[in-house]
Amino acid sequence: MNTKSSRPLRVLVAKVGLDGHDRGAKVIATALRNKGMEVIYTGLRQTPEMVVNAALQEDVDAIGVSILSGAHMTVFPKIIALMKEKEMNDVLLTGGGIIPEADMKELNDMGVGKLFPPGTETTDIADYIKEWVSTHRNF
Secondary structure: OOOOOOOOOEEEEEEEOOOOOOHHHHHHHHHHHHOOOEEEEOOOOEOHHHHHHHHHHHOOOEEEEEEOOOOHHHHHHHHHHHHHHOOOOOOEEEEEEOOOHHHHHHHHHHOOOOEEOOOOOHHHHHHHHHHHHHHHOOO
């Protein structure tokens, strides 16, 4: 439960681009639900615009992008730019997948939250989202 609000945390889980492998995203979505979060899963082949628009419509606290395609240096900057354009300054953008450490650092410097490699414990992801939202989200 979100300590600043009576509603559960809302997280949008998205697969962007032509990446057709969504098993990990579904595992994360289920794990976050099991931790009491409300999860909206967008399904495969979303565009950054679709993800940000869905996040706005669903009034989410966080967006989690699962990416295995190697397009992370295109996808995350585009989503973060759209979020800034729409003044979604108190919404977390996080994610995971196959992302080299150096790219993770560069994305973090752009404003993307912590990124998680395959094999990360789902409780670590849930705890990170809860902590970030409790300290950054304006209610």
